[in-house]
Amino acid sequence: MADFDFLSPALTTAPKTPPKVSSRAFRSAIEEALIGTYTRQDLETVLGEELKLSWPVMNTEPSESEYTKRDVIKGYTKGWDLPKLVSLARRMVAELDLNEVLLADLNALLAAHDRGGGVVTPPKNLIFAANGPKPELVLRDAVNNDIEITRNGEYCLVFDQPIPADGLTYQNLIDWWRQRQGLPETTSDREVGVHLHARLRESLGVNPVETLVFDTYAARYRNNRFDVPALIPQVYLHFDPATQLARRATGQNGSPLARQRMDFLILFSSRHRVVLEVDGKQHYAHGDVASPKLYSEMVAEDRRLRLTGYEVYRFGGAELMADGAAQMLADFFDQLAERMR
The missing domain is CATH 1.10.533 (Death Domain, Fas)
Known part of the structure; x- marks a missing residue:
């Protein structure tokens, strides 16, 4: 054989x-x-x-x-x-x-x-850092997903440039902000960056724990290190054209969209997007009474985001008010940046 x-x-x-x-x-x-x-x-x-x-x-x-x-x-x-x-x-x-x-x-x-993961579709619209009433939008071109803000546009920011495939850096935002505000080319990147930082910070209102997250991350821009992914506050993820007040006036209870805004977003690339959420009591309780319904809505939305490719990290308000919170955040951001390299 x-x-x-x-x-x-x-x-x-x-x-x-x-x-x-x-x-x-x-x-x-x-x-x-x-x-x-x-x-x-x-x-x-x-x-x-x-x-x-x-x-x-x-x-x-x-x-x-x-x-x-x-x-x-x-x-x-x-x-x-x-x-x-x-x-x-x-x-x-x-x-x-x-x-x-x-x-x-x-x-x-x-x-x-x-x-290997991430969000398949590229980012199209970036509306963020609202420091006043909710903007009102219309879908100007449904085929191309082009939107137009028809009211309260002065209270929010819209990044109207193509979002780079390798992520949105603070340098990208500085260049955009210089052009948007008509700042002279002689103005240094640092001056423009400080001006932009102040405007972004306004969107956090009087919220010490979110401000701590924002300022701790901003320390990564020191020594003119602006070519790192930007931490973008108060980003609209979904949009319900009706306000909560208007819905209640017509007998409706809340919005069909569980979460319209993200506390923070980092675009490490067009696919790799990280959402940071800071949880106060309003996320899981009515006043001092725990609400299983609120909690279930929150975790259901987290699951939906993760299934579409986002990464979601949550911080409890209590842990951000504890001693050593700033160092904990700095260590987290170091580990996150290393993971995304």
Whole structure:
């Protein structure tokens, strides 16, 4: 009887191992796709002019002869974390004519990344930091999901620029705020950032525990470190056009939407969104009487958010009033940033 190799069929039909998602994997796939598609000279044009990447290496230029293709790519992407590399990979797939085999590898890595969680649809509308009456909205274009604020728009902020795929940083907000307020270009980023911080802080009202969360996170911007994800306060997630008062006047009990605003939102990328909620008694009690109904509505909404890809973290008001709360928050934000790298 002829020898039979039991391993051969398994080896020839075994599925390809899914790519491992990491900064190193994306950096390698990006480098290979660019190196395998473009000449050394074309690479400078593609990265600098077509993709409009900035060269961060001081006292050198990408055109210097000692730089290899890989050196040029590494120079342009020096210090980039995973969200920025993913964003670049998406742009390369959409905008460049890459080698087909290398393009397939890059697409496979992006698909593996997208299966890893997060919100599938990109963010479209960011309405936040209301410091007065609830804004009134109309859906100006239902096909494109374009909204328009028809009343009380002066009390809220609307980020009306495209939200970057690699997340919304405080630097993005500073640039937007400078343009929105018509501040001179000579005004430093720090001055604009302080001005914006004061306006965002107003939306918290007289709420010491939410203010503690906001100010503790803002410490991450010190020393002009604005290129970190922004903590955005009082963000509208759902919108019920009727006010609670109007509903009660017509005999309705509350809103059909359990939670219209999030206390805080961080956009680490277009997919990876973190909601922070600060729970006072109003979240689970009527006055001093516990309300199972309020609590069940709260946890049901948390489940719904998580199933759509958001991450939700809750802080109790009591723990934020305890000694050491600021340090606890600072440690949490460090751990969260590390997890999202």
